[in-house]
Amino acid sequence: MPVAEDGEGVGEARKGATLGRRATTRRIGIADVALKAGVSHATVSRVMNGNFTVDPAIAARVRAAATELNYQPNPVGRSLALGKTDTIGIVVPDLSNPTFQAILRGLSMAAAQDGYRVLIADSSEVSSEEAILAGEARRRCDGLVLCAPRMGDAELEELAPSLQPMVLINRTTVDTHTPSLMVDYGQGIQELAEHLVDLGHTRLAFLAGPARSASNGLRLVGLKKFMTAHPEIELTMLDGGSTFEAGHQSVDAVVASGATGILAFNDLVAMGLLSGLHERGVRVPEDISVTGFDDIPFARYTTPTLTTAAVPITELGQQAWHRMRDLIRHVPSDAVAEGPTVFQPRLEVRGSTGAAKG
Amino acid sequence: MPVAEDGEGVGEARKGATLGRRATTRRIGIADVALKAGVSHATVSRVMNGNFTVDPAIAARVRAAATELNYQPNPVGRSLALGKTDTIGIVVPDLSNPTFQAILRGLSMAAAQDGYRVLIADSSEVSSEEAILAGEARRRCDGLVLCAPRMGDAELEELAPSLQPMVLINRTTVDTHTPSLMVDYGQGIQELAEHLVDLGHTRLAFLAGPARSASNGLRLVGLKKFMTAHPEIELTMLDGGSTFEAGHQSVDAVVASGATGILAFNDLVAMGLLSGLHERGVRVPEDISVTGFDDIPFARYTTPTLTTAAVPITELGQQAWHRMRDLIRHVPSDAVAEGPTVFQPRLEVRGSTGAAKG
DNA sequence: GAATGATGAGAAAGCGTTTTCTCAGAACGT
DNA sequence: ACGTTCTGAGAAAACGCTTTCTCATCATTC
Missing domain, CATH: 1.10.260.40 (lambda repressor-like DNA-binding domains)
Known part of the structure; x- marks a missing residue:
């Protein structure tokens, strides 16, 4: 034997x-x-x-x-030997937000196509934790997608080099080798406002989002442009948030403002508002017109259906991966040098907006 | 010098x-x-x-x-030396489903509390890929959460040993050291049906979910019980799905069925149906009552608000982590031996259900 | 038939940590 | 003053893999 x-x-x-x-x-x-x-x-x-x-x-x-x-x-052994983990990280401020969920999904699916996995880091809107979280995640991964980080500009600049390769969503850096994907919220909100004006509305109101949100800033810039172009239109600014509750709670303020065209920060807020208005017996769009932003899947199924600015959110996640892949593979990309890739929202007119009352 | x-x-x-x-x-x-x-x-x-x-x-x-x-x-070096990655994986059939998103969120947040990260594996409802995906993920992580896996029972049994430590959601194994968290969909759907009967409805319809879904099976079992308890009630079974579109497309079938109380597979389907009925001019709940399942956040903000069976989804994710943590730390748990932990849905009566037409 | 070149597989050196093993040197007791 | 016990830090092994280096073995050529 x-x-x-x-x-x-x-x-x-x-x-x-x-x-x-x-x-x-x-x-x-x-x-x-x-x-x-x-x-x-x-x-x-x-x-x-x-x-x-x-x-x-x-x-x-x-x-x-x-x-x-x-x-x-054993992947860990391989990782150590090869110096790569076949994993990328994504840092989001709040996983309960459908927008970030959609980005995550687009990213995850696209990355999976190329054999990469996604590690989640949810900062729970605590901007102070973001930096540590990002660093932690980065060390475990081959790259990092920072999704609308809430941290300040200075901190972002300082952190950027240590997080490479990195892709930014709805934020920019001066760092020339950090791709950035932006949604043109300014343009989108202007189109929504124009749409309301076209319907005869002269008194509008904007339900603002979280103060730290960069995308809220972009909307404000867009609205400023809009106001200079339409000095005849009255635009009331109302504090809000980014959630159902925020929209729901601002019903009183909305009604009190006397505005007939309401620009909600996003679809969630719009839905909250819609629900609140319904409870009050205010008819949409007969009495008040409401617009959202993002065009989340639910926007097609509200009552009435929601007029909004459609953002290709899932595609944003996909694109984020493609940029990341190029970075990891050292594919030279002139797209980065040309500045951020900008996604234009598309006006999606549905049932929640209508002609202003006689 | x-x-x-x-x-x-x-x-x-x-x-x-x-x-x-x-x-x-x-x-x-x-x-x-x-x-x-x-x-x-x-x-x-x-x-x-x-x-x-x-x-x-x-x-x-x-x-x-x-x-x-x-x-x-360097975490990779540490992982190799320590034999642990401080990461757990979650396998979901479809990341676009709010239910799985909520579980993911609950899991991710709870795990983060203990310094663990979550790796995502989305099988995109392709049950044949699930096994490979799960194995892949498991090797990179210290444990695996299988979320309503679509694979067959036999395959699950066979795979179970190699995936330890593992926690199951909405599925069970004979394997005694695999904790399992279940939602009692059967009980929930019965309560919803009872609720409709209490309102005077005698003709009901069930919009079924995906055939491979175990939770759909549980609902069917629950409905069978219900029917034996209420032989006087007529219950029509309709094919559906798990999405808005499924609900929206089944409007014709629903109306044709002549039922006045509709049990939708979940909130998404219910919302799609609600929207379709609204387009047709069918009033809810005056003409037809509709119920959902899950109580996703949106359910409070539909028009009318949605009667549903509330499932503590995020808590499910948290619990999944706690079970996983005990497994990883080798904390002896008698809860496992006692069989699956069952979460009872809570009837949430809102505006979409009302008295049957005189 | 011996020198040269391919070919292919084993030995060993990494990758970046943790942890055991080992052994100086200090502190202590007699 | 000498042996014993402790303390603390360096050397080296281990984790599981990839890859370079090295060297047999065999085919080729003059």
Whole structure:
């Protein structure tokens, strides 16, 4: 009877079991396969990675041993050796926001296509934690997508170099090798306002979003432009937020403002407002017209359906991955030097806006 | 002039730079800190991990060097040495579904509390990919949460051992050390049906969900019970799905069924249906009553507001983490042996249900 | 038939940590 | 003053893999 060549004595030679670091049976490693196939670790590695400098006969033997033992290379070991993790991180301010969920989904699906996974870091709108969280995540991943970070400009600039490769969403850096994807909220809100004016509304109100939100700032800039172009229009600014509740709670303020055309910060706020107005018996769009922003899937199914500015959110996530992929693969991209990629929202007229009351 | 003790010659001795594996300046490693502090790697490691067998003076020197160089331990290296990644994976069938988003959020936030991160694996409802995806994810993580897996029972049983530690959501295994969190969809749908009966409805319809969905099966079981308890009630089964579109498209079938109380598979389907009925001029709840399931945040803000069965979805995610944590820490839990933890949905009566037409 | 060149596989050196092992040197007791 | 125990830090092994380096072996050529 042969002694070791039969390949059955795999486990007994392993130190792990006797060392007792882990009481449980150790996972199958490259050494086990090597032993079983009667070759060295190196050869097994070569076979597993499709290196063709291996004798076909031996390769077959290795593959047989691998499948028989159901061997799967340990990703951590590979990561350490290769210096990459095949994982990217995404930092979002709030995972409960449908916008960020959609971006996450687009990113995750696109990355999966290329064999990459996504690690989540939710800062829960705590901007002070963002930096640590981002650094933490970055070290575990090959790259980082920062989604509308709430941190200040200075901090972002300072952090940027240590987070490379990085892709920004709805934020920019002076750093020339950080791609940035922006939605033109300013343009979008102007189009919505114009739409209301076209319908005959002369008194508008804007339900603002969170103060720290950069996208809220862009909307304000857009509205300023709008007001200079339409000095005849009265525009009331109302404090709001980014949630259902914010919209719902601002019903009183909205009604009190006397405005007939309401620009909500986003679809969520608009839906909250819609619901509040309905409870009050205010008819939409007969009495008051309401617009949202983002065109989340729900916007098609509200009553009435919601006029909004459609943002290709999921595509934004996809694009983020494509930029990231180029960075990781060191594909030179002139798109980065040309500044941020800007996505134009598309006006989506539905049932929540109508002609102003006689 | 001292030669190396000044600690300034840190970079020059490093092989990485000259080796040229990476053109870019190498990341700061433990060796750099050791060199700068004039101690060995081992000591640096001890200090970084709060091992108190280090002379306070030396420890201080190491810490100073570490902060000065802005040293952060490489997580991959740690993972390899420690045999853990501080990461858990979650496999979901469809990230665009609000239910799974909520679970993800609950899981992610709870795990973050304990310093763990979450890796996403979206199977896109392709049940054949689920197994590979799960295995892949598991190897990168310390544990796996399988969220309503679509794979067959046999495959799940077979896979279970290799995925430990694992937590199941809305699925069970015979495997006694796999915690399972279940929502009692059967009970919930019965309560909704009872609610409609109490309102005087005698002709009901159920808009079914995806065939592969285990939770749909539970609803069907619940409805069977309901029918035996209420032989006088007529219940029509209609094919549906789990999306807005499914609900919206089934308007014709719903109206044709002649039912006045509609049990939609979930809130999304209910919202799609609501919207379709509104377009047709069918009044809710005057002409037809509609119920959803899950109580997603949007359910409070539909018009009319949606009667539904509230499931503590985010809490489900949290609980999933707590179970996982116990598994990872080897905390003996009798809860597992006692079978799945069952969450009872709570009937949430809102505006979409009303008395049956006289 | 010996020198040269391919070819292919093993040995060993990384990757960046943690942790065990080992051994100086200090503190202590007799 | 000498041996013993402790303390604390360095050397080295381990984690699981990839990849370079090295060297047999065999085919080729003059």
